[in-house]
Amino acid sequence: MTVTPIKQKYDIKDISLASMGQQRIDWAAREMPVLRQITERFAQEKPFAGLRLIACCHVTTETANLAIALKAGGADAILIASNPLSTQDDVAACLVANYGIPVFAIKGEDNDTYHRHVQIALDHKPNIIIDDGCDVVATLVKERKHQLSDIIGTTEETTTGIVRLQAMLKDGVLSFPAINVNDAETKHFFDNRYGTGQSTLDGIIRATNVLLAGKTVVVAGYGWCGKGVAMRARGLGSNVIVTEINPVRAIEAAMDGFRVMPMSEAASQGDVFVTVTGNMHVIRAEHFEMMKDGAMVCNSGHFDIEIDLKSLGAKATEVKDVRNFTQQYSLPNGKSIVVLGEGRLVNLAAAEGHPSAVMDMSFANQALGCEYLVKNKGQLAPGIYSIPTELDQDIAALKLKAMGISIDSLTAEQINYINSWTSGT
Known part of the structure; x- marks a missing residue:
């Protein structure tokens, strides 16, 4: 592939690790067919054109494929680590060197560095936030109230983050819509159970x-x-x-x-x-x-x-x-x-996180959740929203197709039966 140098600042361990990171990102992509199809559509439709996005996630090969999808969709995106020990330094290097995505993440970074990276991400003045634990959103609400009007919405990956968002909503400080990616069926049934x-x-x-x-x-x-x-x-x-x-x-x-x-x-x-x-x-x-x-x-x-x-x-x-x-x-x-x-x-x-095949569905939810926020800009009141059922079903259908699995569909008679109260048993 063509290596495109970037001009943006970044904070990673060693940019010379990029070639190793590329190999591992490509390997993960083999097991992420749903996200690949979304990336191809995003590249044509550019749903995030003109929008600034920050993602606070575990910087892994799977997250790299999500970041690539978001950039393909036109997002001006920055990636920071959501955990000091989860960063894969070769992946961070590859995203910077080969994809022009600014990354602020170093495996083993201390808490001060982590919090500095959160501030750097918020300096990007995001319109959309992908969060993993709600640290970025909480920091925004507590310290950056002047930026709240820029926010279209956020997506949250984890149970812990959703609990924090619910507390923020209860306290009346959540002023924009949040998509509960964690509770999508194609996320928690598979990511949480089989991945974890x-x-x-x-x-x-x-x-x-x-x-x-x-x-x-x-x-x-x-x-x-x-x-x-x-x-x-x-x-x-x-x-x-x-x-x-x-x-x-x-x-x-x-x-x-x-x-x-x-x-x-x-x-x-x-x-x-x-x-x-x-x-x-x-x-x-x-x-x-x-x-x-x-x-x-x-x-x-x-x-x-x-x-x-x-x-x-x-x-x-x-x-x-x-x-x-x-x-x-x-x-x-x-x-x-x-x-x-x-x-x-x-x-x-101590390991590499969830298998790519599981994160394929989780990050498909993230990508489509961000797109849903953009498509419904100004129409969603502040609050916490589930991934729409039809998107959840679409992700499952794409995954089944990639796995070569076919399932039954309802006949007209069956559809009529389950939607009727007049038919007996």
């Missing part, structure tokens, strides 16, 4: 090379992500315990064949702990004290506060790196606790 399920265990195995068969894996939270992790851990031969606060989900976990108990009971039984709740301090000081020597803890929820690492660090007599993305905390009682990925998303800190 596989990639979380991939991260654990890459970080530790531990044999999961025969181990007791404690999964905190039985939402779609927790279901995926529990299912895949059992598939590898683990004995799985689920902890929950929601009685309905707890019943579901029990009826799916998992042991269910409070974390206070599970803490002494687990060999590996995975938090997927979106809440804070799910594993706390009292739990660490009960854990086995060498117990491993990691997080696959959005933020790094699910595990109370501050209290663990305060108790520790020594903290040392024992493998990449693996730290051992030695405690006064003689035991040690192993923390993976610094408590951040282990599937992205």
Whole structure:
């Protein structure tokens, strides 16, 4: 391909990594046929022409293909990382060098750098924001009120981000429409369950090379992500315990064949702990004290506060790196606790995140969600909106077609039956 140098500023690790990044972006694209078809249409129709867009996402090969789609659609786009440990530096280099997309993301960047990148992105004066956890939108609302009138809308990728948007809406500070990409059926049924399920265990195995068969894996939270992790851990031969606060989900976990108990009971039984709740301090000081020597803890929820690492660090007599993305905390009682990925998303800190085939649908939702905002500019009141059902169905149909799978369609008689109240049983 032709390499086009860019004039915009960027902040990445090493632009010489671009060729390696191109190979991996192309590899991911092979598994993203839905997004590829959307990219081809965007290139012809240019739905984002004249619009400024910022995306705060995990800078991975899959996100690169989304960024390429948005630029093909005419967007003046900037990409920043949504997590300090999830950036793939070769991908960032490729987007800058080969596609002219300014990227502000470095794997391992500190919190100050992350927040500086958020400010740089907002300096771009966006019309559309793609957010992953709502950090950019929250910063905009708190610190950049003078820019609110520029915003057409935002799309949100995660459960955590949607919770924050709901709180903003309740407080009356959300002044533009937000598309809830997370709850699209073609997102959370697949991304959260199959993506998180596989990639979380991939991260654990890459970080530790531990044999999961025969181990007791404690999964905190039985939402779609927790279901995926529990299912895949059992598939590898683990004995799985689920902890929950929601009685309905707890019943579901029990009826799916998992042991269910409070974390206070599970803490002494687990060999590996995975938090997927979106809440804070799910594993706390009292739990660490009960854990086995060498117990491993990691997080696959959005933020790094699910595990109370501050209290663990305060108790520790020594903290040392024992493998990449693996730290051992030695405690006064003689035991040690192993923390993976610094408590951040282990599937992205220690591995490569969700498989491309799953992100194909998630990012198709993002791309079409942005287009929906543009098409309905000025017609949507401030609030949180679901992806329209017809778009969700279109994405599923495109995915099935790419997989070579055909399904039935209703006959005229069946359509009449399900839309009638006069027909009996």
